Amino acid sequence: MNFINHNIKLLAFAALGSGIFLACAQTKVATQTKTATSQSGKTVPTNLKWSERMMLSEMHRFPESWMLDFSKSPKWTYPSAIVLDAAEQLYAKTGKKEYYDYISDFGEKLIKEDGTILTYDMEKYNIDLLNSGNVLLYLYEKEKKEKYLKALQTLRLQIDGQPRTKEGSFWHKKIYPYQVWLDGLYMGMPFYTHYTKDFVKGAEATKAYDDIVFQFDSVQKNLLDKKTGLLYHAWDESKEQAWANKETGLSPNFWGRAMGWYGMAMVDVLDYLPKDHPGRARIISYIKSYADAIIKVQDKKSGLWYQVLDKPLEKGNYEEATASAMFVYTMIKSVNKGYLPASYKTAAKKGYDGIIKNLITVDENGVVNLNKCCAVAGLGGKPYRDGSYEYYVNEEIRSNDAKGTGPFILASLEFEK
Template identity: 25%
Template sequence: MNKRLFLSLLAVFAFQLLFAQREGLSGFSKGSTPDEVGKRLAYHFVNSRHDLYAGRYIHYAGVCTWNGAIDYALKTKDQKLIKLLQDKFEPFFTIEKPLLPPMNHVDYNMFGSLALKLYQITKDERYRKMGLAYADSQWEVPKNANPEEKAWADKGFSWQTRLWIDDMYMITVVQNEAYKVTGDRKYIDRAAKEMVRYLDELQRPNGLFYHAPDVPYYWARGAGWMAVGMPDLLRELPKDHKDRPRIMQGYLTMMKSLKTYQRPSGMWNQLIDEPDFWPETSGTAMFTYAFIVGVREGWLDAADYAPAARKAWLAMVPYIDQRNNVTEVCIGTGKKNDKQHYHDRPRNAGDLHGQAPYLWCAAALLGK
């Protein structure tokens, strides 16, 4: 092949790739644009009450939604929204300080990601100090740690390790933000080491994840935490990092499998591989986000995955009701070795487990 023909073919390929990306991830009609949807959900969140654990501490789903609203505000340069989100946080330094989660559980510690994200906007040292305390305490073994927690720490893992799939968002998100703030490789190394261990322990040959090793069901939102955690980590992980190939392999294997289980409607079901189960919005939004990021970063073939992401987004939008609540969100769900348990889970409107990944998708659709 001569040089001129090669360059011509290369130009055609580049045009086709760009067209596929634009065709799939832009050009939405009025009412379904990521700008409109993100604005509806972000302002709805900023005006809402705190979501609390049993009335005591800020819930991780609220933190996830807050982070998503910040990402959307930054993409749209909405300074008013950014200020409102800062103002919503400010009482945590004073009268709402008792609502801060204790630093003794994986779901609680991820609160630090929010403080670190706000630090990157404001450079206010109060955010940095608070956020790093949550990140560091994931590796600081408390005196009352049990033998299992001490054993994980002795192997170089977080003492909060428990091999639940949602940990691969809860641990990696705060370590990732700490890395972005400090540039200290220890934070990204921690996140990568954890991710590899969880992949080796929990990912099935088909790329998906059981809810737990003793619960052989592919629960959508559970798998969604892995689907989101991997690309978010890969975006920050240095190209020469020793764990990058393993994490990328896990991510690509999962994405390929998810694509085969996407329903004709564009949604994914409460149990991913059960065609008779109901379409669930939080898991669908998480998988859609993973597709969008993969296409944006060039990890996924745009011709295959951009249309799938677009189809999912257009299917998701009608599930937002007139009060700007995402509907058909499975409530918080513990593991149970009973298929009917998953089928019968209550479905909430406005549950922040669903509001959050919708905002992540809106921000991701608005560009890198």
């Protein structure tokens, strides 16, 4: 009975939410989709590739890019950047200006003329907040606006002050002392590497690249389960957290999306890490052992992955969209880039087809939905998240979360190459 009521509430909320989005931005949606609608009679034409169909669906749902994380007002947050990364690639591929405008609008709304970042607070030392710096690196390259450069320099300063474990791994946030989360590698390292490539030279650049590779070395050393090849969600160096194993400091479970973040972090960092850096081969070796481990827990029938990776048959577990999309993206990009042998494409394609068959629905107007996304999961905080199996499977599930739609578009683009 509770489950039914919960779903009714979710449907009501979704209907209300879409009403708000449409009401406040009808003009913009009309402009953006006018051409498409006139061509096919649908808001999102069904004769396009999946990458564009999902991107246009996101733009329809969230007419302004700051809305992508279900935000009610402009806020500096990380999920928008994943979809906007995909928009950059779509713009490069198609030349359609609406994709560029969608990205540019994010910078215009979130960065003030003096370079101040709306709602950002460096003192929190929250590594999540570096991820949207990737959007600014792109916009600065294209537009050379001084405000973007100032904002980028602010974010880079956060890295200098980010607290670290005794051996040098970044804490996830200042409020999570001595804790390294897999999520943090994706949130911080592609930005750190890309910024270094664009702005830092000589010995300083080498030092930064060494630091970046070390973050992955440290995770492999401290968070890897040697038996399965999977990595735990987090590690508490102090072993003081209630969720941390008193002997190892590790959290108790293998959460799908945490592993997903880690895979995307590795393949995206390699876009900017110099070809001759000695750490490059190590990261590629980590991708290989990672891919082998996730293929072992891939559902043989559906091709998908579960919210808690190694417990598919336990009560409440479900095939989760964001992790599945992230794994597919990591593998197919690795194959395309030559980090993995071509044989790994089979598992990636099985996962991709599984997403389309089991997790995608298309509305009458052509708008594409990605369902069964875990909304959020973490450790500690208030109320306290204990990292138990029950905790992960009972977090909110929703459709069209940017943490799933973004990786789905990125994976689609890799398959379309």
